Amino acid sequence: MLGTGVFAVWGPAAAAAGPWLLVAVGLAAVVAACNAGSTSDLAVAHPESGGGYVYGRERLAPGAGRLAGVAFLAGKTSSAAAAAGVFGSYVLPSQPVVAAVVVILVVTGLNTAGVRWTATSAYALVGGTLAVLALVVVSGLLGAGDDTAVVAAVPTEEMPEPVAGGPLGAFTAAGLLFFAFAGYARIATLGEEVRDPSRTLRRAIEVALAIALVTYLLVGISLIVGLGIDRLATETTPLVTLVDTGPSPSLGVLVRVGAAVAAGSALLSVLVGVSRTGLAMARRDELPAALAVIGRRGTPWRADLAGGAVAAVIAVLAGPAAAIALSACSVLVYYAVINLAALRLRPDERRWPMWTSWTGFVLCLALAALLPVLQVLMTVVVLAIGWMLVTVLGGERSR
Numbered sequence: 001m002l003g004t005g006v007f008a009v010w011g012p013a014a015a016a017a018g019p020w021l022l023v024a025v026g027l028a029a030v031v032a033a034c035n036a037g038s039t040s041d042l043a044v045a046h047p048e049s050g051g052g053y054v055y056g057r058e059r060l061a062p063g064a065g066r067l068a069g070v071a072f073l074a075g076k077t078s079s080a081a082a083a084a085g086v087f088g089s090y091v092l093p094s095q096p097v098v099a100a101v102v103v104i105l106v107v108t109g110l111n112t113a114g115v116r117w118t119a120t121s122a123y124a125l126v127g128g129t130l131a132v133l134a135l136v137v138v139s140g141l142l143g144a145g146d147d148t149a150v151v152a153a154v155p156t157e158e159m160p161e162p163v164a165g166g167p168l169g170a171f172t173a174a175g176l177l178f179f180a181f182a183g184y185a186r187i188a189t190l191g192e193e194v195r196d197p198s199r200t201l202r203r204a205i206e207v208a209l210a211i212a213l214v215t216y217l218l219v220g221i222s223l224i225v226g227l228g229i230d231r232l233a234t235e236t237t238p239l240v241t242l243v244d245t246g247p248s249p250s251l252g253v254l255v256r257v258g259a260a261v262a263a264g265s266a267l268l269s270v271l272v273g274v275s276r277t278g279l280a281m282a283r284r285d286e287l288p289a290a291l292a293v294i295g296r297r298g299t300p301w302r303a304d305l306a307g308g309a310v311a312a313v314i315a316v317l318a319g320p321a322a323a324i325a326l327s328a329c330s331v332l333v334y335y336a337v338i339n340l341a342a343l344r345l346r347p348d349e350r351r352w353p354m355w356t357s358w359t360g361f362v363l364c365l366a367l368a369a370l371l372p373v374l375q376v377l378m379t380v381v382v383l384a385i386g387w388m389l390v391t392v393l394g395g396e397r398s399r
Contacts, residue, residue: 001212002129003266004083005180005324007090007239007259010223012321015233017173020166024173025220029213031174031367032181034360035335036205037352038342043201045349052338053277057284059341063391068337069281070386073307074379075330076274078323079179080104080311083267085320089237090259100315107267108308111275114297115268125265132258133219135251139243140222168370175367179328181212182335183269202351236320271311275303286390325375326382332368333383336361 010021017024042055052072057065087103088096219239223232226242235241239259244252279300282292295301314323339361343354369376 001181001183001208002126002133002215003183003262003269004079004086004320005177006133006216006219007237007262008082008086008320009176009180009324010220010238011233011235012324013173013176014223014229016169016176018166018169018229018233020170021173021224021229021232022217022220024170024177025213025216027170027174027363028177028181028367029209029216031178031335031360031363032209032213034356034363035338036209037356038335038339038360040202040205041345041350041352042338042342043205044351045345047201048280051273051277051280052334052341053280055341056337059344060337063387064337064340066281066286066390067383067387068334068341069277069286070383070390071330071334071337072277073274074382074386075182075327075334076270076277077307077310078314078318078327078330079182080267080270080274080307081314081318082179082320082323082327083263083270084311084315085323087260087263087267089320090240090256090263093237097316101312103264103267104308104312104315107264107271108304110268111271111304111308112295112297112299112301114299125261129258129262130215132255132262133215133239136239136242136255137218137222139251140219140226171367171370172372175328175332175371176324177216178332178367179324180216181209182328182331183208183212183266271304271307274307274311275300278303278306281390322375325372326378329368329371329375329379330383332364333379336364336368339364 013024014021039051042059043051046054046058048054051068053065053069055065056068081100081104084100084104085096088099092099223238223242226245227235227238231241232238237259240252240255243255278287278291281287282289282300282303291300291303291306293300293302314326318326339357342350342357343361368379
């Protein structure tokens with residue numbers, strides 16, 4: 001979760017929300033919290049690989065599971081493309097697409113070889129990313145000078161017309177910012193690989209969400225204070241820009257390194273989730289059976305290769321901002337299915353109240369509908385075609 005989004009989503013979100021940016025962060029967090037409750041309860045009830053695809057099939061209908069599976073695959077391959085794009089933008093700004101494709105190939109190779117973050121390396125990674133983000137926060141809060149356009153975090157009558165703004169703009173920005181919160185979906189897809197899932201999955205999801213919310217609020221405030229809304233809305237690498245305009249511009253290289261490591265690790269995690277959902281669907285004959293093949297290293301290497309190939313194509317055809325919007329729309333549809341599935345849980349299976357699932361369902365659909373029109377239409381087309389393909393394939397296999 002402390003990967004692609006925190007380094008890339010602020011510019012598009014600020015352009016949509018204007019001075020309502022922090023309101024959008026809070027709204028995205030509310031949606032994420034509701035979705036986290038439904039996801040954690042379902043993950044405990046169904047501790048197997050597949051996430052929302054399994055929950056939709058088991059609790060609703062096979063068609064709902066297919067929709068969730070297709071939405072997850074579309075959303076996370078787009079998310080992988082966005083992560084690679086962020087990597088390229090921060091590491092090799094002159095040739096970001098080339099760098100994006102290269103990092104996808106490298107990470108796909110690591111996944112097929114069974115490379116994983118150990119607990120120790122994961123702690124080091126999170127600690128390093130938080131240290132970089134702390135540097136950004138300090139630079140933003142202490143480095144703002146007279147030449148910086150300081151804009152309030154909430155609208156006022158005296159403030160000039162923002163880039164965008166208003167309640168609808170806040171909802172659009174919240175949909176984009178939800179992209180940064182959505183990493184806990186990958187936890188649920190690994191249900192078969194976790195010891196004591198009833199304890200571990202719930203704690204992992206809830207703690208990760210809390211840490212991410214506090215971090216994003218601090219980073220958002222520092223960017224607003226340090227750059228101003230109007231300038232923030234135009235930046236593709238806002239965290240580097242903020243540090244470069246602060247008291248120690250040379251520290252920008254540390255932010256670039258932190259962005260590269262965070263985006264690379266997010267890419268590794270996203271592609272694992274994609275291949276595991278593909279594995280679950282292939283096991284149920286709704287994707288080609290070849291994707292269910294497990295290699296000698298215990299990994300679904302063909303599903304890993306397929307996910308990496310699709311992510312590379314999206315990275316070439318779409319920039320990070322478009323990939324983020326496409327991913328956010330697809331993942332919001334995915335969580336709408338999850339919230340509906342959670343409503344079918346028995347009272348003894350629920351830890352979160354039922355109203356959170358209803359709230360999550362309604363807000364997921366609202367945020368998805370208010371994203372940029374082109375990405376919404378692309379998502380509808382992709383999900384419709386994908387759903388029909390897996391339905392036809394599943395029907396032929398069952399006959």
